[in-house]
Amino acid sequence: MEVSRYRPGEDDEPVLQAYDVPLMPDWAVLDGLNYIKDQLDGSLSYRWSCRMGVCGSCGMTVNGEPRLTCGTFLTEYGDGPVRIEPLKGFPVIRDLVVDIDDFLAKLSSVRPWLVREGEDLPLTTEYAQTPEQLEAYKQYSMCINCLLCYSACPVYVLEPDFLGPAAIALAQRYNLDSRDMDDRFDVLNLEDAVWGCTFVGECTQVCPKHVDPAEAIQRYKLTAALRSVLPWSRR
Ligand code: FES
16 A cells, blocks of 8 residues: 655655555455554554444545545455545645545535524424425435545635535535525525536545435526526525
């Protein structure tokens, strides 16, 4: 494995460091990194937690592509080398660890909660939903915030102010929820939001949970266009 090593402030630029790792048939790339950390070089820094494609913390660039390292097997790359670099588009804190503050701020900016207006009901009030109403937004709720879609997005890499795929898909997760009364028009109908997307579709291609952010964005463009001629239109 060739692993990017970088300490901003100490190193001029990232360098690839080579490590010999056993090619075990059931080892994910993350297992290879853990082998390096445990057996060869304890100073290597990277994030991971669940090891089962749920927490979203182990995203890295594997042989040039954004991948979840716990869900990508070493054997996919033959005898190697397998090159591991941090996700593109994000500042590097150390080695393979990237700064996600900007991403978290973008998620918060779309009001990722159920917005209710004009009612004074107890917090325990239930809002029943049909299976069809659940299905309308369910795919967007599968996002694990792994950042792969941002790293694959050519717009985000060039324009860091772009709201980006996961945040827009998250907004649609609530917009399409029958219990929600907002449409997040003020944060989505912007040049740096849905109108910045050039519909390359890489975000959808790399999503390990089969969310379709490209569809979410195109769909909201239609919503925003309709709303501009029919102001009462919300979905
Ligand atoms: Fe949690 Fe890979 S370690 S998604």
